[in-house]
Amino acid sequence: MAAHNKIDLVADTDGKTTDSFAIQAQTFASTVSFKKYCVFTMQTGEVIVLPKPSQVSNSKILQMGGVTNYPPAVDGDTLILGSEAGRLVKFDETGTIIWDKTMPGPITAGCTVMGEVVLVPVGSLDNQDTSGVYVIKAATGEIIKSIPLDAKYVFQPIVAWNRLFVEYGDNIDFKKRTLSCYGRPPDPVDVPQIRMENNNFTAEVPYKSSIYKLVNIYNTGKTDLMMTFSSDPFLSTTINQVSLRPGERFTLTILVSAGNNKPGNYTGQIIITNTDSKLGSQQLGIVTANIIIKEKPPEPQLCLDNNYFNVELPYGGTVYESVSLYNCGQTQLDLHFSSDPYLSPNVSRISLRPGQHYDLNVLVNAGSQNPGKYHGLLNVINNDSNYGEKQLGLISADITIRQQDVPPYPPYNTQATWASDHVRISWSAPQRSSTEIVGYIIYRYVNTLTDSGSPTGPQVTRYSYDDYSIQHGMTYAYYVVAVGRNGKYSDPSNVATVTIPVDLPPVRNLTARVMGFGNAQVVLSWEYDQPAMFRIELNGMVIGTTMDNSFTDHNPGPTKLRYTVYPTQSGTTGPGSSVEVDLTPAPVELGPINNLTARVMGLGSASVVLTWQYSSRDNSRVGFRIELNGMMIGTTYDNSFTDHNPPRERNVYTVYAFKDSRTGPPSDVVVDLSGGGGEPPPGGEFPSSHRPAYPYWI
Missing domain, CATH: 2.60.40.10 (Immunoglobulins)
Known part of the structure; x- marks a missing residue:
């Protein structure tokens, strides 16, 4: 977009400006998308490419030298653009010119690439006879032929259906334009x-x-x-x-x-x-x-009599009821019925002329439904050529089915599930019954069905029961019996069994004692109220099992120890109890350096040799850090160190003993190489002190 004499290239994802270019004017021709670039042709003849190609230093890649009011044409990896000055140029995105031609007249619109040729619209100035569509070779710019046109302005040519279409005439008044088609006309x-x-x-x-x-x-x-x-x-x-x-x-x-x-x-x-x-x-x-x-025909009408009734039936019984149907409309009726489990007609279809009636026998059937109250429906539907299928009436009945003096059917789908602290027994009601059910009794066997089963509690009316009177480690079997209103019991349901998992609480009063010196041992002890196997872990790793209430670790490491004891039984593991023991030895302090001396060796570029004595308090290996004038110059595990390039000045050497993150006290020795007084003999030793030591040369 261009605003305030600048072109901004914005991202289509977030609208942020990715590149921009300052321009001479605010107006420009259409933009063409070329490869990954946007090519802008300014009315002043400038050609601008954004984003700026990496091969050029300026986004303005070309100056046409004349007015350009249209975008360039794309020919493969190149662009072709003309100006009103008659210049026609083929170039790439860096502004490199492939060829540069001058046409007979002004180029008044955009060019059209058609395969290996380019169609160039050329107008005329000062009544010169130059107007037409020029066909040139795209590769070289050579003019192959031209189609003359009598016009001052020629618009961009279009190729379709193997024919050339071009509009030419006045640039402003479209009524003064002509559209011509060139090509072979169709055979009549x-x-x-x-x-x-x-x-x-x-x-x-x-x-x-x-x-x-x-x-x-x-x-x-x-x-x-x-x-x-x-x-x-x-x-x-x-x-x-x-x-x-x-x-x-x-x-x-x-x-x-x-x-x-x-x-x-x-x-x-x-x-x-x-x-x-x-x-x-x-x-x-x-x-x-x-x-x-045509006009809407009369709607069908049906009148019914005795279409609602009450019926009482024995279990599994049937009875017929008569319903009168009367065609009280002006059109023929073609009736059929939608049945339900309780009501069904004696015929499937009936045709009634206007004024005709029919006595329909409706079968009321108790079927295998449980005793109780039900409602039956029978829809009367007409099929008409004008109105399609339409419900004209409804037959309904309230049905009471009496129960028989027989036991109810047994429940089914009995299930028993352990639920943390109780057993949940659930079941489904019988799918059919000849006797109304008023409740259920749940029976339980312990360990085996050969035991004498007993009810778990009083009669219940819901479809589940929770049994809390259980013991861990036991297996229970349950079945359910339905109780009819007539006092009769059903057969037992299917049997459901459940095993109560073992309940293992954590050990109590877990303690740890360290026994002996040197190679110490750790003795664990605890309390537990029931027989169990105990698994002992050290820092997350199993180190042993025991049936006793104690355990001895004969090889504890010299570090922080976390012992965890888990009760186990029959593949079940209870929660763990933990105790910590810290056998990490106390750190040994590092002592000072003893007998630190310095010797100056050689002539000219002399060296300083430091030697000392040290005795570790725990017989462990100790390192030494050497500093020169407060700056570390090296470390060693020996009792000597050589500085091969000592500076010619007063030098203070400091030696520390170190181990891990601990450091001992410093020891110093001074070596003065600045050329002061004193001439110790070659190889002379300077004792550890803050007094200066002098070189043996002047």
Whole structure:
């Protein structure tokens, strides 16, 4: 986008500016997308590329030297652009010119690339005879031919259907323009032609109904036809497409539909279109219909008598009830019925003329339903050509089914599940029963079904029961019995078993004692109220098991120890209890350096040799850090150190003993190499002190 004499290139993801360029004017021609760039052509003749290619130093890659009001044409990896000064240039995104030509007149619009050639619109100035479309080679810019046009302004040429289309004339008043087409005209004998019979008709259609009409189509031309048909809300075809050879006839079946429209007059159309490889899509004809939707017919009506009744039946019993049906409307009725488990008619369909009646026998069937109260429904439905299927009446009945003096059916799907502190027993009610059920009794066996089963509690009316009187490690079996209102018990349900997991609490009063010196031992002890195997872990690793309430670790490490004791039984592990013991030895302090001395060795570039004595308090290996004038110059594990490049000045050497992160006290020795007084003999030793030591040279 351009604003305030600047072009901004923004990202399509977040709208942030990714590149920009300052311009001379605010107006510019259309932008073209080329590779990964946007190419801007300014009216002042500048060509700008954003983002700036890495091969150039400036986004302005070209100056056309004349007005350009249109974007460049893309030819593969290059661009072609002309100006009103008649300059035509082929270049790439870096501004490198492939060829540069001067056309006979001003280039008045954008060029069109067509394969290996470029179509260039050229106008005229001062009545010069230069106007036309020039065909040039895209590779070299050589003019192959031109199509002369009598106009001052020529617009961009377009190529379609193997023909050239170009508009030319006045640049402002479009009414003073001419559109010309160049190419081979179609052969008159090849123009598709049809003749139709009955393609303009009147149709009377019943309300919300439809009818069919036939239209004959003849191919009277010389070419094959591939016809398609477009429908509207009133007219539609049974097929979407048909092919027709010259001289052939096709009978088109058309559905004329009233839909949901009100009675009245309407017009429908079907457009017949042919698709030709040379001429494209072309309309060949129209089928037109004057549609008269007739008045709405009378609605069907049905009157019923005794269509609601109360019935009492024994279990599994049946009875017939009579319902009177009467056609109280003006149209024929074609009735059928939708049944349910309780009500069904003695016939499936009935036809009634206006004024006719029929006594329908309805079977009321208790079937295998449980004793109780039920409601039956029977829908009376009419099928009409105008109104379709429609419910005209309803037969309903309140049905009471009496119970029999027999035991209820047993429950099923009994399940027993352990739920943390109780057993949940659940079951499903019988799917059918001849006796009303008033409750359920749950029976329990301990360990085996050969034990004498006993009820777990009082009779319940829900479909689940929670048993809390259980012991861990035991297996229980349950079944359920239904109790009828008549006091009779059902057979037992299926048996459900459950095993209560072992309950292992953590050990109590876990203690740890360290026994002995040197190679010490750790003795663990604890309390537990039931027999169990105990697993002992040290820092997360198993080190042993025991059936006793104590355990001895004979090889504890010299570090922090965490012992955890877990009770186990029959594959079950209880929660762990932990105790910590710290056997980490106390750190030994490091002593000072003893007998630190310094010797100056050699002439000229002398060396300083430091020696000392040290005795470790715990007989462990100790390192030494050497500092010169407060700066560390080395470390060693020996009792000596040589400084090969001592500075010629007063030097203070400091030696520390160190181990891990601990450091002992410092020891110092002074060596003065600045050339002061004193001439110790070569190889002379300087004792550890803060007094200066002098070199043996002057």
